[in-house]
Amino acid sequence: MTEPMHIVLDETAMAAAGTGNVLASRLIHRAHAEAGWYLYAPACALVEADRTRPGTAEHLAALPGITVIDLDLPAVLAVAQQATWAQAHTQHTAQPTPDRPDGAIIATTTPERWKGEPVRVLDLTP
Structure with a gap:
């Protein structure tokens, strides 16, 4: 059995999609089609992606392979310490959890x- 793959999309990856x-x-397809692939969209990054490319948030939130991560209290505390909400929520989402x-x-x-x-990074630059 292969290890699960957990990937967080930052706002630039969301807009690029x-x-x-x-x-x-390809990431979106794999998260939808293959077991063990998990794709996350932090809510704050989703807002920024939608500002860059209107319609992005609604489109990504409707995809079955993507889990939108809410801004809960631990995320709020992380966001409060950073300059940008999108980057802070993305970094917080990428941290280890149970x-x-x-x-x-x-x-x-x-x-x-x-x-x-x-953090570990996956470069999606074409």
């Missing part, structure tokens, strides 16, 4: 923004 980015589309003991990988089209942060 709607512009024909093949790598983002369901994701190794945390999650952040999928992004701007990997340089995560440099120096304690």
